Amino acid sequence: MPTETFEFQVEARQLLQLMIHSVYSNKDVFLRELVSNASDALDKLRLAAxxxxxxxxxxxxxxxEIEPDGDARTLTVRDNGIGMTHDEVGRLIGTIAHSGTAAFLEELKEAKDAAGAEGLIGQFGVGFYSGFMVADEMTLLTRRAGEARGTRWTSRxxxxYTMETVDDAPQGTSVTLHLKPADSDDQLHDYTSARKIKEIVKKYSDFITWPIRLVTPAPAQEAPAGGDGAEAAGGGPAAPETLNSMKALWARxxxxxSDDEYHELYKHxxxxxxxxxxxVRLQAEGTFEYQALLFVPxxxxHDLFTQGFRRxxxxxxxxxxxxxxxxALLPSYLRFVKGVVDAQDLSLNVSREILQQDRHIRMMQRRLTKKLLSSVKDMMARNPERYTTFWREFGAVLKEGLVTDAENRDALLAVSSFPTTYGDGGPTTLKGYLxxxxxxxxDIYYLTGESRRSIENSPHMEAFRDRGIEVLLLTDPVDEVWVDAxxxxxxxxxxxxxxxxxxxxGRTGDDAGTEREQQADAxxxxxxWMTEQLDEGIKEVRLSSRLTVSPACIVSDAHELTPALENMYRAMGQEVPPARxxxxxxxxHQLVKGLNQAYRENExxxxxAGTVEVLHGLAVLAEGGRPKDPARFVQLMSERLERAL
Known part of the structure; x- marks a missing residue:
């Protein structure tokens, strides 16, 4: 098949330029990324086998294998792992969009520093292209294990980029970087130096479980005096040198x-x-032994709440x-946790279906879950600032467990915190509220809504604000569900x-009771009459004790679903009859008093009736909804404003 040339899409070209001009603060990490990709390919082949x-x-x-060539100024990283088919190269390497380029670029623009940019690069899985920080050209040669032919991909x-089918590709993948000139402003290190390669591998990849071998060609030797130059001997390459210890950190x-070693394993x-x-470390001994090393990011x-999130x-x-x-090792609400679990007595050839039913797996899940929640509780006590970061990033997903995991509900409530009207409005625990x-x-009072601002401005809050009664302000969609659970x-x-x-x-005594009775009669x-006028959508019109400023508000019955919860169930495909x-x-309120007086005077x-519709529409708007007939609502409002002028 002839060589074909393709163009990157616009976002991909922008990304490549960012890589070439280096958003990384440390260029050494390109080798870590390539070695990590190679390790993943070996893992996948072992699993496939x-x-x-x-x-x-x-x-x-x-x-x-890592093979530097100082004379040619190339650096090759190769593995004999799973490899890729021609279609996979085009999809995974050639387009970049597979990695979520558009979203990556958008967030990259908002990154405030180089460290933030590096985090996004790893998060979006585009680290392969970091090679362009140190190379003018990259060539990838790959053959899928079990396939007869391979693919060569090249780009500057x-x-x-170009792609062609080749017949002589070995199993696995090799990436060759044609390094920038030694005197280039961008080239800060000699990546053909064995010493430099050893330093990078030791720092970043010592824990990888596959041998990383340095292949160095022997220096060329000049021909003997008077001899035939064609007989010059190179002496052959030196024996490959294994650079990493391959020690499982969780077993030590x-x-x-060191913390640095743990951190590098997490990054990998x-x-x-x-x-x-x-x-978080865990060593379980007894009838069923296993070790675990878990990391909280x-x-x-960026895709934590998407359906395709890989956990x-x-x-x-x-x-x-x-x-x-x-x-199966962790519940869904802990899907952000990364790590390894090494068991002693499981079958090597086990399917996902079997794992779901395996009693040892279920036992490990319970133990790992309790250990993680206990670690978060410890974090609250010893490092509140770190806990604040944790809850800001993962609180919304952790609260899913309040609905799905009754066994650990108390432990989850103990590590949960919620914005509140108390003090400066910072988060509080339920224990602190009590x-x-x-x-x-x-009662423990709360109000749900789309944002803190909309909740604080809600008419439902007026009496609580006047009385200084604390209310929890719940803005995550899951809050609508867990409070009921x-x-x-x-x-x-x-x-x-x-x-x-x-x-x-509020006011008590005979006078207060008499006043309420008089209002009810009046x-x-x-x-x-208003209940009859609004019959289609309102089951009752009554006087309120929660309003002090607004003329009206919409409330749900004590045991009815809120509108937000109704919409959530419908979005999941469940039919829910609308609650009245x-x-x-x-x-x-003067508007309500005037309406009552006009009614009693038979105006x-x-x-x-139009005023009643306006009053109802204002109440719907105040809680974040929209009137059933917005055009009619606007017309009624316009008429009343015109008369008022």
Missing amino acids: LRDDAPGADTSDLHI GEGT SREEV IGHDWRDPLET AHAP GLQLYVKRVLIMDDCE ERMEDGQE VGEYEGKPMRSVAKGEIDLG YADLLG RILELNPD DRTRL
Whole structure:
């Protein structure tokens, strides 16, 4: 097949230019990325061989080779792993868009420093192209294990790349970097130096479980005097030198491993350039032994809440990787955690379906979950600043466990915090809320909404704000669900300030009771008539004790779903009958007083019905909804504003 030339898409060209002009603060990391990719390819081949998915593959000596050539100024990183087909090269290497380039570029523009840019590069999986920081040209030669023919991909990073089919490609993948000139301003190190290569591998890749071998050609020797130059001897290449220790960090004692080594392992398996926020070790002994090394990232992945998010821990059996992303080891709400688990007594040839039912896997999941939640609780106590970072990045996903994991609900509540109206509005725990509750207060009050600002400005908050009663401000979509699932905390019910009737006390005594009775009598006819006028969408119109400023608000019945929850269920394909809401009126508001007086004086009921519609529409808007007929609402508002002028 002839060589074909292709053009990168616009976003890809922009990305290549960023790489060429280096958004990395440390260019050495290009070698770490290429070695990490090679290690992944070897892992995939081992897994394929265990499942008999790679017929004809050679797994006798799986390894990584690094071969520098100072004379040619090239550096080659090769592996004999799974390799790629021609189509896979075009899809995974040629287009870059597979890695989410557009989103990457958008976030890269917002990165405030080089460290932030590095984190995005690892997160979006485009580290292969970091080679263009040190190379004028990159050539990739690959053959899928078990395939007969290979593919060569070449690019100078200038907007185009070529692909051709080759017959003599070895199994696996090799990446050759044609390094920039030695005197280039961009070339800060000699990456053909064996010493430099050893330094980088030791720093970043010592933990990798496959041997990383340095292949160095022997220096050329001049021909003997008077002899035939054609007989000059090169002496042959030196024996390959293994550069990494290949020691599993999780199998070594804590005293033997530095934090830097742990961090490099995390960066390798988590495809992240930042250090982890927390490292958690677990050594289980007894009838079923296993070791675990878990990492909590410092930042949430960009696709954490997408359906295709790849989660799970690496599962080893006696140091042999058998599954790269074992989802069964952790519940979904801990899907952001990265790490490895090495068991002693599992089968090497185990499927995902079997793992879901395996009692040892279930036992490990329970233990790992409790260990992680315990570590977060410890973080709250010893390092509040780090906990604040953790909750900001992962609080929304962790709260999913309050709905799905009843066994660990108490532990999850203990490490959860929520914005509040107390003090400066910073997050509080439920325990802290209980400690500040007023005497006689029986409920934990909360309000859900799209944003903190919309909640704080909600009419439902008026009486609570006036009385100084603390309310939790819940803005994550999952908040609509977990508060119903939890129901109460230490015997105190969770109560929405937008549901049911609210009685905050206030004035007491015979005079207060008499006043309420008088208001009820004075408004009884109006309330009944308004209920009839709004019959289609409102089940009841009643007086409110939660309003002090606004004329009206919409509330749900105590046991009804909120509109946001109804929409959430419908988005998941579940049919939910629309709940009929309640319209509450503020009897002390001049608009409501005037409406009642006009009704009692038998003014034009048609005009009054329009005012009722406006009042209802204003209440719907105040809670973030929209009137059923926006055009009619605007018309009614315009007419009333015109008369007011």
